[in-house]
Amino acid sequence: MSIFRAMARRAHLPWIVLVAASLVTYVRVLPTFFVQDDFNFLRNLDRPLPNRVMITGGLPEYLRPLTTYWLPLTNKAVWGLNSYGFHISQMAFMLLTVYALYRIVFRLTQSPLAASVTAAVYGLSKVHLYTLCWISGGIDNAAGCFMALLLLAIVRYEQGEGSLWSIGAACAAGLLSKESTIIGVVAWGGATLVRSVLARWVPAEKDAHTAERTDATKAATILGRWLSPGDLRIGLTLTGVFGVYMLLRASLISSHKVWGCDLSRFAYVIKSSVLAVLPIPETTTPIANAWVLLPLAVAAGACFLRPAGKFHEAVLGLLIWVLHAAIFAVSIRLPPGLQLYYAHFNVIGLALLAGLCCQGVLERFSFRWSALPLRAATTLLLGFYGYRSALVVQQGIDQANCPAMFEARYSKQAFDQLQDFMAEHPYQTVIFLETSDTMWWAMGRGDMIYTMFPGVAAKFDGRDGYRAEPGLKSDTSTLVVHQVAELQFNVVR
Numbered sequence: 001m002s003i004f005r006a007m008a009r010r011a012h013l014p015w016i017v018l019v020a021a022s023l024v025t026y027v028r029v030l031p032t033f034f035v036q037d038d039f040n041f042l043r044n045l046d047r048p049l050p051n052r053v054m055i056t057g058g059l060p061e062y063l064r065p066l067t068t069y070w071l072p073l074t075n076k077a078v079w080g081l082n083s084y085g086f087h088i089s090q091m092a093f094m095l096l097t098v099y100a101l102y103r104i105v106f107r108l109t110q111s112p113l114a115a116s117v118t119a120a121v122y123g124l125s126k127v128h129l130y131t132l133c134w135i136s137g138g139i140d141n142a143a144g145c146f147m148a149l150l151l152l153a154i155v156r157y158e159q160g161e162g163s164l165w166s167i168g169a170a171c172a173a174g175l176l177s178k179e180s181t182i183i184g185v186v187a188w189g190g191a192t193l194v195r196s197v198l199a200r201w202v203p204a205e206k207d208a209h210t211a212e213r214t215d216a217t218k219a220a221t222i223l224g225r226w227l228s229p230g231d232l233r234i235g236l237t238l239t240g241v242f243g244v245y246m247l248l249r250a251s252l253i254s255s256h257k258v259w260g261c262d263l264s265r266f267a268y269v270i271k272s273s274v275l276a277v278l279p280i281p282e283t284t285t286p287i288a289n290a291w292v293l294l295p296l297a298v299a300a301g302a303c304f305l306r307p308a309g310k311f312h313e314a315v316l317g318l319l320i321w322v323l324h325a326a327i328f329a330v331s332i333r334l335p336p337g338l339q340l341y342y343a344h345f346n347v348i349g350l351a352l353l354a355g356l357c358c359q360g361v362l363e364r365f366s367f368r369w370s371a372l373p374l375r376a377a378t379t380l381l382l383g384f385y386g387y388r389s390a391l392v393v394q395q396g397i398d399q400a401n402c403p404a405m406f407e408a409r410y411s412k413q414a415f416d417q418l419q420d421f422m423a424e425h426p427y428q429t430v431i432f433l434e435t436s437d438t439m440w441w442a443m444g445r446g447d448m449i450y451t452m453f454p455g456v457a458a459k460f461d462g463r464d465g466y467r468a469e470p471g472l473k474s475d476t477s478t479l480v481v482h483q484v485a486e487l488q489f490n491v492v493r
Helices: 003-029 037-044 065-079 083-109 112-123 128-133 138-158 164-175 179-201 229-251 263-277 294-304 311-331 336-365 371-399 403-422 437-442 447-452
Strands: 429-433 457-460 478-485 488-491
Touching (some): 003 083, 003 128, 003 371, 065 083, 065 138, 083 112, 083 128, 083 336, 112 336, 112 371, 128 371, 138 164, 138 179, 138 336, 164 179, 164 229, 336 371, 403 447, 403 478, 403 488, 447 457
Parallel strands (some): 429 457, 429 478
Antiparallel strands (some): 478 488
């Protein structure tokens, strides 16, 4: 049995506790209802097979079939239109990411304490309020999970376990979930380059950690003595997967009507794919000059450096962590939509660096007389951090200050009222008079009616050019409701 499997026995309890803590912290978001884009994705599932959405996904400007078609399709097949089941699948992705990040840091440091820091920083972060409450927001949740599994597969392979197939599968699943998964590939490439430079320019230290280097690190280098055979095989695998992905994406840019795309979209599609590789935020966002995602490539890549194996590596990791934490602090104060798209991937890199920096401190300052007190203090600090983070999340749930959850509750209330109104009547149209922006947003601009009440169309007075006739009344085919309060309706008779 390898040293990693032997040491894993004593590491089971921490990750089990942390996964359970994350589950308990967020379990109250499970009953929330569908909202906005969720209804659009659910409508796509009713298209006759085969169809374009099966290949491209529910967002025509992107190539995300796993998260915008196949995942909702699987959930609907298992749960029907029960939103509770959809949230369970998103919760499973989050918990799997907690486990994957724990295993990454444990394999790099052989320290359950450092790995627990990583798992706690990610699993108890407030950003999950968005990805767990909003089914469509789960794109980031699933893509982040596949990116973590990609990093774990690379670490396992570099340590003589796993295979290139697992690396390729995780990379492909991530790219087909969201383009930002390419950050994991960029991180590995940058980290490999940095590690090669350090190995040539800085003499190796004779310590226990150095003695435990993996076979891939010990292997004779090639290509000018910069890359090991293992690094080359990983690089070729990732390049091959990304190349196939880009070819598939390029094939969708055509003037063929069957794909529903034309050359006028060429610039936008290239922007959403190629720029995601760098990666650069959308130029239309208020943070166009902040380069929020770029430090993530550096931060996630730092996990491949030997944590504090050398003093300069410990200092480098600490500086990167401080920079990354500062960018994360800015990103979570962005408008709700931008929080969703940027903060979630940032917290993955932040969690990895937090655990590695913790291990760096423990290694550089754990003298014989201080080893036990230092670890005890770190454990207590970790427990306090977890407790305070859980309180922050619970307060967010109680106060409903998360916009996605706030609107999700409204959607459920609207659905219940409409279900009571419609009963068994064969209405063909539902007309909403004086509908607020909140109601308009929560119902997905009418998609909720199409999805939850098949065969019934929705019209909103004053929206999309529709104007209700004066004195309009409900009849056998048309239900007219008047909004008298926030999500409170009266039937117009």
